[in-house]
Amino acid sequence: MDDVLDVPKYFTCPISLQLMGDPVTTVTGITYDRESIEHWLLDSKNATCPVTKQPLTKDSDLTPNLTLRRLIQSWRDENASRVVNCLPNLRAPLDRSCLLKLVRDIQWHRLQIETLRRIKVLAVGVPKAVMSYVANCCDENRTIGLEEALSILVLLRVPSATAKLLIGQNDWIIKTLTWVLGCEVNNCVAVRSHTLIVLKRMFKAASSSELERLKSEFLQTIIRLLRNGITQQAVNASLHILLDSCRWVRNRAMMVEHGAVFELIELELGFPEKKTTELILGVLFRLCSCADGRAQILNVSQSADEWAVLILSMLSKFSGNSMFVREMLMVGAVSKLGLLLQADCATYLKEKAREILKTHFDEWRKSPCIDDTLLTRVAR
Numbered sequence: 001m002d003d004v005l006d007v008p009k010y011f012t013c014p015i016s017l018q019l020m021g022d023p024v025t026t027v028t029g030i031t032y033d034r035e036s037i038e039h040w041l042l043d044s045k046n047a048t049c050p051v052t053k054q055p056l057t058k059d060s061d062l063t064p065n066l067t068l069r070r071l072i073q074s075w076r077d078e079n080a081s082r083v084v085n086c087l088p089n090l091r092a093p094l095d096r097s098c099l100l101k102l103v104r105d106i107q108w109h110r111l112q113i114e115t116l117r118r119i120k121v122l123a124v125g126v127p128k129a130v131m132s133y134v135a136n137c138c139d140e141n142r143t144i145g146l147e148e149a150l151s152i153l154v155l156l157r158v159p160s161a162t163a164k165l166l167i168g169q170n171d172w173i174i175k176t177l178t179w180v181l182g183c184e185v186n187n188c189v190a191v192r193s194h195t196l197i198v199l200k201r202m203f204k205a206a207s208s209s210e211l212e213r214l215k216s217e218f219l220q221t222i223i224r225l226l227r228n229g230i231t232q233q234a235v236n237a238s239l240h241i242l243l244d245s246c247r248w249v250r251n252r253a254m255m256v257e258h259g260a261v262f263e264l265i266e267l268e269l270g271f272p273e274k275k276t277t278e279l280i281l282g283v284l285f286r287l288c289s290c291a292d293g294r295a296q297i298l299n300v301s302q303s304a305d306e307w308a309v310l311i312l313s314m315l316s317k318f319s320g321n322s323m324f325v326r327e328m329l330m331v332g333a334v335s336k337l338g339l340l341l342q343a344d345c346a347t348y349l350k351e352k353a354r355e356i357l358k359t360h361f362d363e364w365r366k367s368p369c370i371d372d373t374l375l376t377r378v379a380r
Contacts, residue, residue: 011071011072015032197234197237203244212251214251227270252289264284291327
């Protein structure tokens with residue numbers, strides 16, 4: 001923030017909140033920049049002083065405030081290099097009165113658009129500044145203010161450009177937010193939930209190279225929180241993060257290693273909302289593209305048979321290359337599908353299992369490790 005030059009409050013126009021170039025004083029005793037007050041009076045049907053609300057006329061006397069103009073010019077001369085080089089960064093101190101004025105002005109029809117523009121300008125640098133505060137908390141291992149900081153980031157919705165910039169500094173941003181997720185603070189549920197929502201938005205702006213270098217402990221933390229102490233919105237945010245992350249083999253392997261398959265199936269067995277189910281199945285489908293993922297999904301629990309068969313059916317239909325077919329045999333999927341045909345389960349599951357076995361009948365019957373009688377019976 002060293003490149004930002006603070007403008008003394010009494011040098012700024014109460015209307016534009018910018019440094020005044022030609023200060024003039026109205027009959028109400030309030031000083032404005034000439035251009036701003038003239039524009040105000042020209043557009044106003046019932047002219048009033050913006051600060052005092054006392055009546056003014058369109059041809060009200062505007063007295064040049066020569067003393068203030070000289071003070072402003074002197075200040076500009078003293079800060080010449082910074083004023084010239086950092087003019088876009090000139091800012092008036094943002095205090096409670098300024099904020100209250102903006103809140104009031106947005107009620108006035110003729111001021112609404114201009115007020116919204118000022119609010120937007122003020123809000124531009126807030127997400128980055130708040131993230132810097134959170135990073136400082138991480139560096140100093142202090143938790144005070146984290147709830148407020150993360151709430152601000154959720155409410156303001158970090159702009160895409162800012163998110164891209166922050167996630168581009170992956171090493172510190174991910175480290176910082178992983179630390180927050182592990183903190184024991186008051187209202188942990190809110191802090192962790194807000195952090196996951198912020199992470200989801202940042203991941204949407206991340207590049208491939210940034211997502212490829214995620215660390216194992218980060219994915220482990222996300223998986224651990226899936227069923228532990230976060231809101232439903234945060235659960236969905238976590239699933240979005242995993243879905244974005246598991247496009248890369250390295251990330252999928254780490255997720256499987258940290259028990260993602262088990263956590264996802266247990267989460268689904270809790271009868272979540274439709275959107276959550278869609279996200280769970282999306283992540284499981286990608287995790288099952290690796291052998292370890294398929295092996296885990298077949299060994300979670302008996303109640304998981306339905307999801308295992310449905311996912312294997314999708315993989316068999318859309319990704320049934322020779323390597324996948326051999327791996328199904330190696331991890332015991334073929335034998336389990338055969339046993340499912342003899343088990344007491346839903347008819348549609350048996351039909352799915354039979355369909356998978358028929359699809360790859362010619363490949364599997366060559367193996368000495370499979371019961372040829374079973375495959376022949378299935379193929380009929």
